[in-house]
Amino acid sequence: MNGNVIVGQSGGPTAVINSSLAGVFKTAKDRGAKKIYGMCNGIKGLLDEKYVDLTEKLDSTMAIDLLKRTPASALGSCRYKLPEVSEGKEIYERIFEILKKLDVKFFFYIGGNDSMDTIKKLSEYANLVKSDIRFMGVPKTIDNDLAVTDHTPGYGSAAKFIAATMKEIIRDGHVYDSPTISIVEIMGRNAGWLTAAAALAKSDDCEGVDLIYLPEKVFDVDHFISKINELSKKGKSIVVAVSEGVKVADGRFVFELAEHVEFVDAFGHKQMSGTAKFLANKITAVLGLKARAIELSTLQRCAAHMTSRTDITEAYNVGGAAVKAAFEGESGKVVVIKRVSDDPYMVITETADVNKIANIEKKIPLEWITDDDYVTQELIHYIHPLIQAELSPIMVDGLPRHLNLTL
Amino acid sequence: MNGNVIVGQSGGPTAVINSSLAGVFKTAKDRGAKKIYGMCNGIKGLLDEKYVDLTEKLDSTMAIDLLKRTPASALGSCRYKLPEVSEGKEIYERIFEILKKLDVKFFFYIGGNDSMDTIKKLSEYANLVKSDIRFMGVPKTIDNDLAVTDHTPGYGSAAKFIAATMKEIIRDGHVYDSPTISIVEIMGRNAGWLTAAAALAKSDDCEGVDLIYLPEKVFDVDHFISKINELSKKGKSIVVAVSEGVKVADGRFVFELAEHVEFVDAFGHKQMSGTAKFLANKITAVLGLKARAIELSTLQRCAAHMTSRTDITEAYNVGGAAVKAAFEGESGKVVVIKRVSDDPYMVITETADVNKIANIEKKIPLEWITDDDYVTQELIHYIHPLIQAELSPIMVDGLPRHLNLTL
Numbered sequence: 001m002n003g004n005v006i007v008g009q010s011g012g013p014t015a016v017i018n019s020s021l022a023g024v025f026k027t028a029k030d031r032g033a034k035k036i037y038g039m040c041n042g043i044k045g046l047l048d049e050k051y052v053d054l055t056e057k058l059d060s061t062m063a064i065d066l067l068k069r070t071p072a073s074a075l076g077s078c079r080y081k082l083p084e085v086s087e088g089k090e091i092y093e094r095i096f097e098i099l100k101k102l103d104v105k106f107f108f109y110i111g112g113n114d115s116m117d118t119i120k121k122l123s124e125y126a127n128l129v130k131s132d133i134r135f136m137g138v139p140k141t142i143d144n145d146l147a148v149t150d151h152t153p154g155y156g157s158a159a160k161f162i163a164a165t166m167k168e169i170i171r172d173g174h175v176y177d178s179p180t181i182s183i184v185e186i187m188g189r190n191a192g193w194l195t196a197a198a199a200l201a202k203s204d205d206c207e208g209v210d211l212i213y214l215p216e217k218v219f220d221v222d223h224f225i226s227k228i229n230e231l232s233k234k235g236k237s238i239v240v241a242v243s244e245g246v247k248v249a250d251g252r253f254v255f256e257l258a259e260h261v262e263f264v265d266a267f268g269h270k271q272m273s274g275t276a277k278f279l280a281n282k283i284t285a286v287l288g289l290k291a292r293a294i295e296l297s298t299l300q301r302c303a304a305h306m307t308s309r310t311d312i313t314e315a316y317n318v319g320g321a322a323v324k325a326a327f328e329g330e331s332g333k334v335v336v337i338k339r340v341s342d343d344p345y346m347v348i349t350e351t352a353d354v355n356k357i358a359n360i361e362k363k364i365p366l367e368w369i370t371d372d373d374y375v376t377q378e379l380i381h382y383i384h385p386l387i388q389a390e391l392s393p394i395m396v397d398g399l400p401r402h403l404n405l406t407l
Numbered sequence: 408m409n410g411n412v413i414v415g416q417s418g419g420p421t422a423v424i425n426s427s428l429a430g431v432f433k434t435a436k437d438r439g440a441k442k443i444y445g446m447c448n449g450i451k452g453l454l455d456e457k458y459v460d461l462t463e464k465l466d467s468t469m470a471i472d473l474l475k476r477t478p479a480s481a482l483g484s485c486r487y488k489l490p491e492v493s494e495g496k497e498i499y500e501r502i503f504e505i506l507k508k509l510d511v512k513f514f515f516y517i518g519g520n521d522s523m524d525t526i527k528k529l530s531e532y533a534n535l536v537k538s539d540i541r542f543m544g545v546p547k548t549i550d551n552d553l554a555v556t557d558h559t560p561g562y563g564s565a566a567k568f569i570a571a572t573m574k575e576i577i578r579d580g581h582v583y584d585s586p587t588i589s590i591v592e593i594m595g596r597n598a599g600w601l602t603a604a605a606a607l608a609k610s611d612d613c614e615g616v617d618l619i620y621l622p623e624k625v626f627d628v629d630h631f632i633s634k635i636n637e638l639s640k641k642g643k644s645i646v647v648a649v650s651e652g653v654k655v656a657d658g659r660f661v662f663e664l665a666e667h668v669e670f671v672d673a674f675g676h677k678q679m680s681g682t683a684k685f686l687a688n689k690i691t692a693v694l695g696l697k698a699r700a701i702e703l704s705t706l707q708r709c710a711a712h713m714t715s716r717t718d719i720t721e722a723y724n725v726g727g728a729a730v731k732a733a734f735e736g737e738s739g740k741v742v743v744i745k746r747v748s749d750d751p752y753m754v755i756t757e758t759a760d761v762n763k764i765a766n767i768e769k770k771i772p773l774e775w776i777t778d779d780d781y782v783t784q785e786l787i788h789y790i791h792p793l794i795q796a797e798l799s800p801i802m803v804d805g806l807p808r809h810l811n812l813t814l
Contacts, residue, residue, distance in 0.1 A: 013578075013579055013582050040584075041583070041584040044584065045584065070578065071575050071578050071579065072575075072578040072579040072581070072582045073582050076581075076582055076583070076584060077582045077583060078583065078584065079583075160805060160806070163805075163806055164712050164806050164807055165706060165710075167806060167807065167809065168478050168479075168706070168709040168710060168711060168712070168807075169705055169706075169709065171420075171477065171478050171479040171709060171711075171809060171811075172420055172478065172479040172705055172708065172709040174479070174483075174813060175420050175479045175480050175483055175484045176448070176483070176484060176485065176486075177447075177448040177451065177452065177483060177485065182705075200805075200806065201806075203803075203804065203806065205808055205809045205810065205811045206809065206811065207811075292705075294704045294705055294706075295702060295704070296706075297701045297702070298576055298579055298589075298699075298701055299572060299575070299576075299701075299703075299706070301579065302575040302576065302578060302579040303572075303575060304575055304578075305571050305575070305713060306712060306713075308805065384804075384805070387805040387806070388804075388805040389802075389805065390802060392799075395796075395797055396610075397610065397791075397795070398567060398570075398607075398715065398791070398794040398795045398796065399567070399570055399571050399574060399607065399608075399610065399794070400571055400574065400575075401612055402574065402578060402612045402613065403612065404578075404612045404613065404614075406581060
């Protein structure tokens with residue numbers, strides 16, 4: 001193999017982003033790469049010449065198996081957008097100089113649609129300066145909002161955690177004889193894929209959530225309140241899944257509605273109530289019913305103790321497929337997942353032009369959202385295979401063991 | 408066996424309270440009980456003659472194994488305090504009339520220190536009216552605040568979930584090169600046992616949390632801010648575990664400090680910020696640093712997908728031991744856990760007078776809290792065995808399966 005490999009992670013972490021790192025590393029090693037470097041904190045760290053030699057850090061099959069089970073970006077991440085070449089040529093020169101020094105011929109970047117912009121720009125610059133370095137994108141995001149690919153690694157595990165947790169919250173919510181109302185806020189500013197996963201809670205042994213609100217559809221606060229009022233008359237507990245990103249007709253986020261009042265704490269700092277908190281308070285204020293707000297928060301993107309085996313394997317495979325494609329000559333591409341069969345569920349990987357993916361958001365088709373504030377069977381059917389099977393954590397001393405590259 | 412059995416659940420649910428229910432049921436059945444009834448929504452439901460025949464509902468070993476893995480009170484719960492006999496004799500007469508109708512001779516109540524008040528009063532009334540019905544308490548609470556017993560079933564699993572989740576949040580917090588500050592709010596209004604479990608995150612593969620604040624010690628906001636300021640200068644991410652119940656010197660909860668400002672939303676409803684949210688805002692306001700608040704919320708008491716095998720087995724055993732004791736003639740007692748050896752960890756069950764447990768809260772000894780805002784090795788050593796080993800969820804269609812008695 002002619003030349004070395006470098007790999008970086010970028011954007012928000014997921015529970016399986018390190019499985020993709022493991023896939024890049026293992027495949028590159030198996031296919032004869034001599035040195036495999038890891039950028040510390042993505043392209044931003046690379047610019048400061050911060051990198052590690054992964055061949056030293058990942059020197060056993062145990063280390064690789066632990067890496068697959070470690071949440072968040074093991075190499076560190078960044079949110080850094082490269083300037084246009086015309087506006088920052090020296091940054092590109094600097095990056096290529098560092099890559100030359102390390103004899104890197106293959107560059108892999110694991111990230112979402114923003115991070116794929118880095119692959120787009122670097123591969124364009126490589127063309128411009130006639131460099132033979134190959135640049136490949138490896139997709140990840142819990143948000144599942146990448147174009148072209150059937151779905152994105154990281155989503156299946158987050159969806160599984162959300163569905164499992166909703167089942168537990170529903171059981172908890174049905175405990176008392178006086179009905180409770182739980183408003184569960186789920187991540188997703190613009191796309192509702194994560195919130196939609198709450199629908200999977202409904203099964204033989206679970207009542208499921210009662211209402212689902214996604215950012216793809218305009219949120220009507222009055223309609224919501226009347227829905228809750230209607231359901232509350234049945235005398236049963238209510239569980240609502242709502243995306244943090246739902247917006248009202250004038251384009252404001254629901255969590256911004258509270259801004260209208262002077263909402264400052266003792267230190268003059270303006271407070272922003274969460275979406276669920278705002279809706280729970282509104283229910284209490286208008287209907288006089290007790291409602292609790294639950295934010296799944298950071299847990300939904302880092303719950304490595306509850307991953308989908310389907311997802312973690314696909315995350316590994318897209319890493320490996322990126323190496324294969326680059327080693328065979330491709331550049332300026334992103335590995336995507338193509339679903340070749342729904343039942344039985346079967347997928348293959350392909351590569352797609354990075355221009356079709358960088359900076360583009362894929363949302364839920366409106367026809368998959370029902371008029372009675374729920375989602376269709378088609379949407380459930382789409383998510384269902386992505387949460388199947390488990391990869392057991394390696395439990396040491398009572399807790400899931402991780403691989404910590406920074407200690 | 409002379410007479411039937413009835414069992415109820417009361418107070419806040421836990422991830423393993425149903426394992427105690429399984430222990431009561433299975434042991435009573437094995438020891439020859441003919442009918443085993445379950446009160447729906449505890450003593451409150453029983454007063455309305457709401458009960459189920461558990462011998463019908465739990466008719467297979469599979470059902471019992473699913474029940475052990477089902478979070479929240481499968482029979483439903485209540486928060487209901489019996490009046491003193493002198494103030495509500497008719498309620499006692501009504502209960503004993505119902506028990507007579509069902510030919511119940513053994514009454515088991517699974518709950519915390521408030522619920523044990525029910526066992527106390529019913530057994531006292533039984534003495535008063537010379538009834539031969541036996542009343543036994545089965546301990547449960549995630550809060551671990553019951554007196555006499557070494558620890559309380561439900562605590563170990565919540566502690567394990569908290570420690571595992573803290574490890575994941577710590578990994579997530581260390582992702583970016585610019586340090587982040589995470590304030591994680593953990594349950595416990597008066598006792599800090601749950602928050603202290605965050606200390607278990609520190610291990611070979613994890614930096615651990617930086618600061619731990621428990622309600623047993625007065626919280627000083629200025630001191631907290633100066634601690635954060637000091638730590639932030641090291642340029643590393645910070646993770647803080649704080650109990651929802653921390654109080655300042657004048658006795659107010661920290662979350663009440665925000666009340667001083669007119670804190671009303673668009674509907675005139677007074678808002679209460681959480682403890683973590685208040686502290687995160689304060690950090691931003693005073694130090695100009697970005698801080699995020701994470702509430703573990705309901706998840707810590709219902710995460711049945713991540714239970715401690717030690718805890719779930721002990722939960723089962725205290726249920727069984729209560730039956731054994733009652734069948735052998737005891738009444739007005741609570742089953743407690745006695746740690747007979749620390750290393751290796753070994754426990755036995757005993758019974759204790761309900762008067763020593765009902766309405767009493769056990770807090771963390773002050774000498775287990777350090778001056779540098781952390782906890783001692785003694786406290787870690789105490790919790791450590793309680794989170795060991797796992798009971799794998801039974802995964803069906805990608806999600807943990809529960810036993811739903813109410814569907």
